[in-house]
Amino acid sequence: MFSEKTFPDHSACVVPLLFQRVVKTVNMKISRIECISVNVPLKPELRTKTAHGEHVTSPYVIVRVHTDDGLCGLGEATVAPRWSGETSIGCVAAINGLIAPALIGEDATQITRLTAKMNRVIKLNPFMKSGIEMALWDLAGKAADVPVYQLLGGRVRDSVPIKMVVGAFDVERSVALAERFLNDGVRCLKVKVGPNPEEDIERVRAVRNCAGPEIPIGIDANCGWSVTQAGQMLRRLAEFDILFAEQPIPVENLADMPALRRNSSIPIMADESVFTVHDAWQVARSHAADILSVYPGKHGGIQATLEIANIAKAAGIVCSMGSNLELGIATAAMLHLGVAVPAIASELYPGDFIGPLYHEADLLKKPLTLGPSAALVPDGPGLGVELDEVQLERYRDNSTDFRAVSAS
Ligand SMILES: [Mg+2]
CATH class of the missing domain: 3.30.390.10 (Enolase-like, N-terminal domain)
Incomplete structure (x- = not known):
């Protein structure tokens, strides 16, 4: 049904190229x-x-x-x-x-x-x-x-807005960090809360005062509040115009999340509550969250992240790209998903495509383009990144000690 005019002589060069790709792939x-x-x-x-x-x-x-x-x-x-x-x-x-x-x-x-x-x-x-x-x-x-994003269906956005994270420090250090980020051109912040409700309020108040009314600010309690505290804190924090409240209560209290969400003017994001596809289904079907924090590491891969994004889509909610502060390779994997998946709505909830910015090194030959307000996906084949062998040797760890780190 296609005329020769539709497929001119290009077939002579296109078909062998496709054939080469297939041959390479199956072997x-x-x-x-x-x-x-x-x-x-x-x-x-x-x-x-x-x-x-x-x-x-x-x-x-x-x-x-x-x-x-x-x-x-x-x-x-x-x-x-x-x-x-x-x-x-x-x-x-x-x-x-x-x-x-x-x-x-x-x-x-x-x-x-x-x-x-x-x-x-x-x-x-x-x-x-x-x-x-x-x-x-x-x-x-x-x-x-x-590029991997092409295998995922192509780009639906050219770049992904990001946010930088202010840790749960005292007011002075939190404000200094926020000022540094804002002076660098960052346009969205996430403030860590959870360890102490009164100090949490003062930290958020100080960062909001420093940022002014235009900068969106989210908070992340990392399971740090009890159910009762969370209800009180979400009401008290509403005056600071909070973009989202991430994981306000422990994973074990999932049954209390729907009521918390219903009674909160701040959208609720589930992070620690969503590791598996089954977790995502439970959160979605119980109306426990407005947003699912997703990233490949937490779910076991790129494909599992897609599955969770589809659950969110079916439930009429959105995802936001989370992080546990990756280096360059895993951040690249996040970027390919971030540009390719409509449900990972960085335009609404800027993503944590930020890990390399926090580290001494990213282990890449060519750094990713991250920030100050948005990140770009690398365009080369595959993940589009190359390992820097010099950095790899410098940071190689042959010790047999367990080292403790926390999550972000
Ligand atoms: Mg989190």
């Missing part, structure tokens, strides 16, 4: 999985603090998935014991002992099947699985010579 067997523990400190002035504790350094794991045709996919497991119960030592042991034996020899492009295989050999461990899964997406993009 891509996983030959080796490499994982490297790193420990990257936060910049001293940007160390952060939440109701879970202080975040001073990031003992994460960089993943390289090699294929028999010479391609290498990059991943990053931003494991944090106080967040998901995962450690870098445990992550490396699980990859070497369970994941690699299950995946070596498999076709790297079969991401759905390989994710199911990972879930069969070890339960939970979402940040470790996400590190592997994003490397598979990186490989798929490199094999097809397109």
Whole structure:
């Protein structure tokens, strides 16, 4: 039904190119999985603090998935014991002992099947699985010579607005941080609360006074308030024109979230309450939140994040990109989702595409374009990032000590 006019001589060059891509893709067997523990400190002035504790350094794991045709996919497991119960030592042991034996020899492009295989050999461990899964997406993009966002359906936005985080510090330090961010051109802030209600109020008041009325400000209690405290705090904080209130109460109190939401003029965001697709379904069906905080590490990968975004879409609510302060590779994975998924509504609730800004190093040859008010997705094939071997060696961590970090 197509005339020759519709498809002129281009077919002569297009078809072989597509054919090459397909051939490359179907022969891509996983030959080796490499994982490297790193420990990257936060910049001293940007160390952060939440109701879970202080975040001073990031003992994460960089993943390289090699294929028999010479391609290498990059991943990053931003494991944090106080967040998901995962450690870098445990992550490396699980990859070497369970994941690699299950995946070596498999076709790297079969991401759905390989994710199911990972879930069969070890339960939970979402940040470790996400590190592997994003490397598979990186490989798929490199094999097809397109950015990952193109594999996800293409870009629906050119850039993603971001917000910077003011930790749960005293008023003086919180204001100094807010001033620094605003002077840099940041256009949205998130203030950590939760450890002490009276100090929380004073911190939010001080940051609002410093920012003026135009800057949107969200808060994140990281489960730090009781149900009663949260009800009181949301009423008291309303005068500061709060964009959203993230995880005001503990995960165990999910049954109290719908009433809290109904009685609050501030939109409620679920973060710690949404790790799995099932969690997202429970939150959505019980009308417990207006917004779901999502990111690949927490959910076990890019595909699981898409599934949760679709639950939000079906429920008539939106998602916001969260973070546990990733380095460059995992932030790139977030950016590909951020530009490709309509339900991850950074225009309404700016995302946490910010991890590298807080760290001494991002481990990338070319830094991502992050901030001051928005972030751009890298345009190269796959995740579009290259590992900096010099930085990797500098921050490589061969110790066998458990290191404690908190979540953001
Ligand atoms: Mg949070």
